[in-house]
Amino acid sequence: MVLDALVLAAWVSPIYYFSSLVGGEIARRIRRRKLGRRGRVEKVIFQIPTVGNAETTNRAFRAVKSYGFPVETWVVIEEGDDPSRYEADRVVVVPRGFQCECLYKARALEYARRLRKEMVERGELSPNYVLLQGDDDSIPSREFVEECLSVDADIVIGTITPRPVTVLGTLIDYERSVACGTQCNLFTNISSPVWGHGEAMCISSRVDLSVSYDVSDIGRSGQKLISSEDLFYLHKAVHKGFRRVYNSTAKVYITPPLSLRDAFKQRRRWMWGNLRIVLYGLLPLSSRLRILAAWILGLYTYTVSTLGIFLYHLGIVKFPDYLYPLLWATLVMWLLARGVSIGRAMGWKHGVLGTVASHITVTLNFVLHVAALLKGDPKKFEVIKKA
Template sequence: MWLLQWTCLPFFLIPLVELFLMCAGYVYGRRGYRIAPEKFRHLVIQITTVGREPELVRETIATLREYDLPMPHEIWVVLEPGHETSYPLADRVIEVPEGFTCQAVDKARALEFARIERALSGLNSFETKILFVDDDTLPTKAYIQRAFQGDYDLCQGVTVVNREYGTRPWRHFLLGHLDNIRTRNCLIYCSCTQGITGKPLFVHGEGLCVTGLVEDKITWDHPIVASDDLVFGTRASYAGFSWGFFHEHIQLVSPWTFTDAWAQRKRWTWGNFTAIRRRDILPLSVAIPKAAKYALGVVSVTASTIGAICLAAGLTKVPPQAHAVFWTSLATWFASYGLMGWINSGGPSNRRRFRHGAGHLAFRVGQTVTATLLCPPTAVLPVFVIIGSVLTGKPRRFVTIAKTRPGRERQIHAGHH
């Protein structure tokens, strides 16, 4: 028992370590992020979509046009064949031919085809930047400007799930809060490993900004089904290209159903598993830290739970100082998720929902309290996703999920008639 108690107790320090990392990453993103806008001459904002959410993509393009961006830019829509291609505000719509093949499949295949098109257009130099946007994501104007100005080969900012955050139906309300961990991981691990060390542990495809030169050298042509963003970003770092991280927001929508949420997370998990396992995808030196993070996540949750039970039951006899550390760390852990609720309930997409600032403030306070209370299941969920993914096996294809509120598609269709 003595060995068990002192083995478990160090894991209580993790929330305090993460708080330090979050603060360090924030300071870097605000003060250490280098900008050199004079180095870059052109921006391509690419929305990669299967093609099943045309109205949502059109809304995104319209918002991007309203930004009145100062740099020379164009908007591309890249989609699979057999879907609607009417995007009047886009500069270019690229339908990936059915016969186009490469090592990658599904989304990564579409990214590779677009890369080739850019190379043919002469947009594969260091002076061009490409900002990747999914069909359910919307970068703020500040995000786009910061990404374009960054004096790095690759950079990205903070993912926030604030589009439709805290809204009904209840499943979406809950899933939005379970997605708080995405913003938390971004603020802790992405900010430090992408920004401070330049060796990314995670990479999210939403809002990834790269130069045309990086894309031309690394390519998307790798034997992957998912995790194309992780593979691309880590391979680029391994090849010596520079990474930066900044504190602006790209806004996401959480899944609308439990089935979609499971499909999405299983896809991510197996994409990462495959990348970690195969040396033709990731070199061993960059695969090991990612595998270690997975292992640490499972072990820390298990050990912390056992340690907390032992303390509560009086089975663990430790000095008062250890108890003080435990309670401080526990409070920090809950507070960190409350902070994610505050962040994700903010932003322009949520401000527009309220006529007065007082209403928005009350909403944010309510979501912060909810996020704090949901801290344990939010933190533990990834462990069950990992275990469940292993037990149910690898998905055969890239699984897409609905991004539009259920029933809205019918409303849009009726409105067009």
């Protein structure tokens, strides 16, 4: 009886995902209307932190510059990197001796943030700017930048759109578009975010000048932020009162992992970054519970749903006949939620392919995350190859 209930709960879970997809679009439209129009912005600071990936960084700078907006490009690098390799308006070199409550990428972002704050205080930078935070393997679309300039939000995040560089990487990263459609679009637009991603996060100057990457003023002191800095920052901003956050359906183009090894390193970094936030209390309890619930629901749904197929065919679990139309309907809901999310981000062909390959995608991600969990905390920010 208990086993039947567990399998049934997993098999009807697509009702939640489909409802989140529909509810997310409703919430986005309501939030977009309530936020209103942003006033005139003097400058978009497009910032990318990198550890030597000049080619992909410059490609992103050229793309965003070509949109015709008032963009100033910043690249944030470590000492030892060659500044002349970057086609940036400002090269920010993080001194080796700079210390704060975060490490790696978050440390570089905090140094650049403090630099902007000092520049504003000295009158060298007008506070009438927005910060477009990017990664060295992502390019925000023109539509996303337009929305950042038109929506009066504290923080805007876009919809992840994988570039189909490799078949394996694309299959794996279909899941990112699904997460945007079924979770980010709803929860971010009701000011209760779950995921945040730094591939393109637009931050208002009022947030940039007020909210740091430090842990001690929001979570347990003495802890260092190692990774998941984008998620941490989005949640922290909301807890600090900047609740006008907006999830846009405008595209942010990313490069999926180029190999299975890189996919593992990436997922391991994300998973343990999230777990450190939860286990070490880097954010308030409400944020940690949402993050933990999302992980548990995903792992539970896949494990029990897949196991349930075998248990059903072995006759170990059984359901009344009147439930079978519902179960078939929830299967359709699951496929629709995935297909619509992928199709909206990548086009209808990928929507169809992603729907057909749904179980392959979720299985690959499940295996990668379980392997990452078993491998343990890398305790550092592991980078992957970029193209």
